Amino acid sequence: xxxxxxxxxxxxxxxxxxxxxxxxxxxxxxxxxxxxxxxxxxxxxxxxxxxxxxxxxxxxxxxxxxxxxxxxxxxxxxxxxxxxxxxxxxxxxxxxxxxxxxxxxxxxxxxxxxxxxxxxxxxxxxxxxxxxxxxxxxxxxxxxxxxxxxxxxxxxxxxxxxxxxxxxxxxxxxxxxxxxxxxxxxxxxxxxxxxxxxxxxxxxxxxxxxxxxxxxxxxxxxxxxxxxxxxxxxxxxxxxxxxxxxxxxxxxxxxxxxxxxxxxxxxxxxxxxxxxxxxxxxxxxxxxxxxxxxxxxxxxxxxxxxxxxxxxxxxxxxxxxxxxxxxxxxxxxxxxxxxxxxxxxxxxxxxxxxxxxxxxxxxxxxxxxxxxxxxxxxxxxxxxxxxxxxxxxxxxxxxxxxxxxxxxxxxxxxxxxxxxxxxxxxxxxxxxxxxxxxxxxxxxxxxxxxxxxxxxxxxxxxxxxxxxxxxxxxxxxxxxxxxxxxxxxxxxxxxxxxxxxxxxxxxxxxxxxxxxxxxxxxxxxxxxxxxxxxxxxxxxxxxxxxxxxxxxxxxxxxxxxxxxxxxxxxxxxxxxxxxxxxxxxxxxxxxxxxxxxxxxxxxxxxxxxxxxxxxxxxxxxxxxxxxxxxxxxxxxxxxxxxxxxxxxxxxxxxxxxxxxxxxxxxxxxxxxxxxxxxxxxxxxxxxxxxxxxxx
Numbered sequence: 001x002x003x004x005x006x007x008x009x010x011x012x013x014x015x016x017x018x019x020x021x022x023x024x025x026x027x028x029x030x031x032x033x034x035x036x037x038x039x040x041x042x043x044x045x046x047x048x049x050x051x052x053x054x055x056x057x058x059x060x061x062x063x064x065x066x067x068x069x070x071x072x073x074x075x076x077x078x079x080x081x082x083x084x085x086x087x088x089x090x091x092x093x094x095x096x097x098x099x100x101x102x103x104x105x106x107x108x109x110x111x112x113x114x115x116x117x118x119x120x121x122x123x124x125x126x127x128x129x130x131x132x133x134x135x136x137x138x139x140x141x142x143x144x145x146x147x148x149x150x151x152x153x154x155x156x157x158x159x160x161x162x163x164x165x166x167x168x169x170x171x172x173x174x175x176x177x178x179x180x181x182x183x184x185x186x187x188x189x190x191x192x193x194x195x196x197x198x199x200x201x202x203x204x205x206x207x208x209x210x211x212x213x214x215x216x217x218x219x220x221x222x223x224x225x226x227x228x229x230x231x232x233x234x235x236x237x238x239x240x241x242x243x244x245x246x247x248x249x250x251x252x253x254x255x256x257x258x259x260x261x262x263x264x265x266x267x268x269x270x271x272x273x274x275x276x277x278x279x280x281x282x283x284x285x286x287x288x289x290x291x292x293x294x295x296x297x298x299x300x301x302x303x304x305x306x307x308x309x310x311x312x313x314x315x316x317x318x319x320x321x322x323x324x325x326x327x328x329x330x331x332x333x334x335x336x337x338x339x340x341x342x343x344x345x346x347x348x349x350x351x352x353x354x355x356x357x358x359x360x361x362x363x364x365x366x367x368x369x370x371x372x373x374x375x376x377x378x379x380x381x382x383x384x385x386x387x388x389x390x391x392x393x394x395x396x397x398x399x400x401x402x403x404x405x406x407x408x409x410x411x412x413x414x415x416x417x418x419x420x421x422x423x424x425x426x427x428x429x430x431x432x433x434x435x436x437x438x439x440x441x442x443x444x445x446x447x448x449x450x451x452x453x454x455x456x457x458x459x460x461x462x463x464x465x466x467x468x469x470x471x472x473x474x475x476x477x478x479x480x481x482x483x484x485x486x487x488x489x490x491x492x493x494x495x496x497x498x499x500x501x502x503x504x505x506x507x508x509x510x511x512x513x514x515x516x517x518x519x520x521x522x523x524x525x526x527x528x529x530x531x532x533x534x535x536x537x538x539x540x541x542x543x544x545x546x547x548x549x550x551x552x553x554x555x556x557x558x559x560x561x562x563x564x565x566x567x568x569x570x571x572x573x574x575x576x577x578x579x580x581x582x583x584x585x586x587x588x589x590x591x592x593x594x595x596x597x598x599x600x601x602x603x604x605x606x607x608x609x610x611x612x613x614x615x616x617x618x619x620x621x622x623x624x625x626x627x628x629x630x631x632x633x634x635x636x637x638x639x640x641x642x643x644x645x646x647x648x649x650x651x652x653x654x655x656x657x658x659x660x661x662x663x664x665x666x667x668x669x670x671x672x673x674x675x676x677x678x679x680x681x682x683x684x685x686x687x688x689x690x691x692x693x694x695x
Contacts, residue, residue: 026078032085039101042089046103046245049086053079053249053256060259066187067180072260073190079253080197083246087208090242094212095219100238107241119240123209126247130254131202138258139195145261146188149181156181162372162379165386165399191261198254205247212239282324285317355419356401357498360487365410365429369480370402378402381484389488393495393540394547395503400487415487417494425452425486427479431460434474438641444469452486493667496537504533511549518550522557532556534566535573542659542670544574544581551576567615567656575652575675582678585647585670592677594649595635595687601628604691605654618657624691629665631689636669639686647672649683 032045056075063069093100157178164174216235220226226234279285289310296306368374379402386397408414412426434444436457446461461469461476469476477485491498508529512519523532535556536546546552555576556569563569574581585592597605608620620628636646646666650658652673659671677683 029078029082029085032089036092037089039093039099042086042093043101043103045082045086045089046101049079049083049246049249050252053252057252057256057259060256060263063260063263066260066263067183069260070183070187072257073187073194076191076194076253076257077197079249080201083201083250084204087205087242087246090246091208091212094235094238094242095215098216098220098224098234098238100242104238104241104245107245109237109241119237119244123240123243123247124206126244126251127202127206130247130251131199134251134254134258135195135198135202138254138261139192139199141258141261142188142191142195146185146192149185149188153181153185158372158380161383165379165382165402171396188261191257195257198250198257201250202247202254205243205250209239209243212242279316279320280324282317282321285313285320289314289317356416357398357418357500358400358491359414359416359419360400360402361405361408361414361416362402363408363410363412364404364406366413366427366483367404369429369483376480378480378483381480382487385484385488385491389491389495391547392545393492394507394545394549395495395499395536395540396506397491398498413483415490417490417497422494423452423486423490425482427482428460429479430462432463432466432476432478433482434459434461434465434469434476436474438643440472440474442472444472444474452482453489492543495543496541499533499537499540501529501533504529504536507546507549508532511553515550518553518557522553526560527553527556531564531566531569535570538566538570539573539577544577544584548577548580565611565615571652571656571673574673578676578678581672581676582681585645585672586681587644591682591684592647593639593644593684593686594647594672595632595639595689596649596685598688598690601689601691602651602654605658606651609654609657616657616660618654618661620661625661627691628689629662631691632662632669633666635687635689636666642686644686646670648689649674649677649685652676 037045056072056079059069060072066072090100090104094104099105160169160174160177160181163169164171169177213236216239217231220231220235221228224231292306292310292313295301296303296310362370367376369376369378372379382400382402386400389397405414409426411429412424414424415422428447431446433449433451434446435451436459438456444459444461444465446459446465448457448459450456451458459474466476508519508523523529532553535552539546539552552573555573559569559572582592587593604624605618605620608618610617610619618625632648635648639646646668647670648658648662649672652675655671655673655676662669662671
């Protein structure tokens with residue numbers, strides 16, 4: 001028991017230090033090229049070469065794909081170098097001692113029965129098989145596979161992105177598949193180069209054997225005083241034995257390289273694939289049995305041999321046919337049982353409770369927009385907007401689950417957030433949408449509608465009218481672009497609702513990789529995930545990006561001792577993010593256009609701010625609220641008509657409460673405090689909101 005435990009621990013130590021073992025092995029191979037080695041060590045090295053080559057060949061029979069043995073190209077180079085070093089060591093012994101150990105002697109005497117002519121012919125045949133057939137074929141397969149793999153990479157990447165967008169696979173699975181594609185291309189490229197080493201090894205084997213024969217013949221006569229016959233016999237048998245003992249492992253490794261590069265389309269190990277695929281057609285085996293029976297009846301043919309093979313082939317074909325019939329019957333029964341089970345109510349009601357964070361339901365007329373075979377680019381567009389929004393908002397946008405819904409109109413679609421219908425629209429797939437920027441009065445000929453994303457006046461026009469519409473400054477977009485733009489705006493407006501506590505945990509984990517001290521000192525001891533989620537949701541609800549998570553977390557940790565109110569902490573964070581907020585609303589000239597509140601209005605609103613269970617709110621009488629919102633609406637409309645982003649500038653103590661009062665009626669209105677704008681940014685006041693009716 002102790003010895004067994006010791007042996008196991010020793011193996012574990014060797015495996016854990018495999019890099020050191022490999023380094024010593026490489027040094028040993030180089031040493032064999034230079035330093036003479038004992039005969040016993042050469043016998044061991046030659047036996048190890050044969051054993052290792054056999055293990056490599058058998059391993060390739062069990063792999064299901066080339067990447068399961070991705071180390072093969074590098075290993076092929078090392079095995080080739082080891083084989084050549086053994087050739088050098090054996091040549092040194094053959095020419096210097098006229099003896100090269102028991103392994104080479106056995107191959108020279110037993111394998112070729114002491115006949116060096118037969119041995120030389122066998123050696124040449126092995127070299128031809130390896131050089132002309134196996135190595136050349138494996139090299140060509142590697143070359144073509146590398147080229148085709150590189151050509152297919154863009155299509156495979158697009159397929160992965162499409163599956164990811166459709167929610168079929170997760171982000172982790174997508175990363176794994178992309179990594180496999182890159183590794184596969186690298187593997188075939190490396191195999192293409194490594195095959196050249198094997199071909200060179202075959203040529204070197206022929207030359208080394210000829211050098212051994214000629215050099216040994218000369219040395220035997222001139223130095224060792226042998227007769228011509230003895231010299232030729234001794235050195236020929238040793239040289240041919242040396243050639244065979246190195247070419248047989250080389251043939252095994254070459255065969256392994258051919259097998260590994262042809263396993264690209266495999267679904268199981270080679271033995272399983274062979275047995276399954278060769279027995280799929282029992283009729284072929286039965287026909288082969290009949291042909292073998294006819295051969296056995298011909299005069300002069302070995303009747304027993306052909307009859308035995310005929311019976312074996314016929315028996316296997318018959319049994320395979322019976323097995324396939326039983327399997328087909330069992331499959332039909334399984335399908336019938338599954339069909340009956342599908343008609344029954346769901347056994348697990350909790351499965352029905354799962355909802356998708358983002359969903360898109362389309363009518364059957366919009367299916368071509370999704371189908372790449374019909375040149376549909378919707379999946380690619382959705383992939384792009386997910387990346388765009390992730391970069392813009394600083395959160396990971398979940399996959400959009402796309403389903404067809406026969407209850408919808410053919411060209412209608414519905415956008416859902418957490419299973420709830422948020423928006424819908426009906427496209428005209430054979431038209432394009434011309435969107436009026438707001439100042440064009442003369443309409444276009446077509447079907448009038450509203451842009452679903454921003455509510456602008458628009459017209460469905462024929463594609464032939466695109467140039468006319470663009471010349472008149474209309475924005476013309478394709479139906480798929482209308483859908484994706486609408487989806488983008490819905491996601492942007494719903495980003496606060498989309499952000500879950502699990503998403504916050506994921507963001508914190510990513511931040512921890514770059515700022516471990518910050519995260520470990522704050523989360524979750526000082527700042528809980530729930531509190532951080534509420535602060536981030538508050539920022540996202542006003543379209544403030546949360547990409548600078550380190551600043552957000554530092555600011556919260558600075559003020560968490562004074563208050564734990566998410567609203568108040570959110571205001572502190574907004575002040576810390578003044579650079580980002582200022583950049584959001586700057587125009588092309590670098591200015592921020594705003595409308596302000598009259599000091600009297602600000603004073604009254606400041607007196608009305610109350611901290612309720614729902615957060616900071618304005619407790620104003622309805623008439624005052626109506627007048628205030630009406631006048632804010634006038635200013636907002638004025639700025640929008642001028643092509644400006646509507647921004648209301650006010651004091652910090654009323655900002656959040658004013659935003660909550662106005663957000664239902666003016667969702668696109670940004671309410672910003674003085675402390676949230678950088679001092680060097682120029683602010684231009686467009687107007688002032690008062691409580692009088694003539695505003």
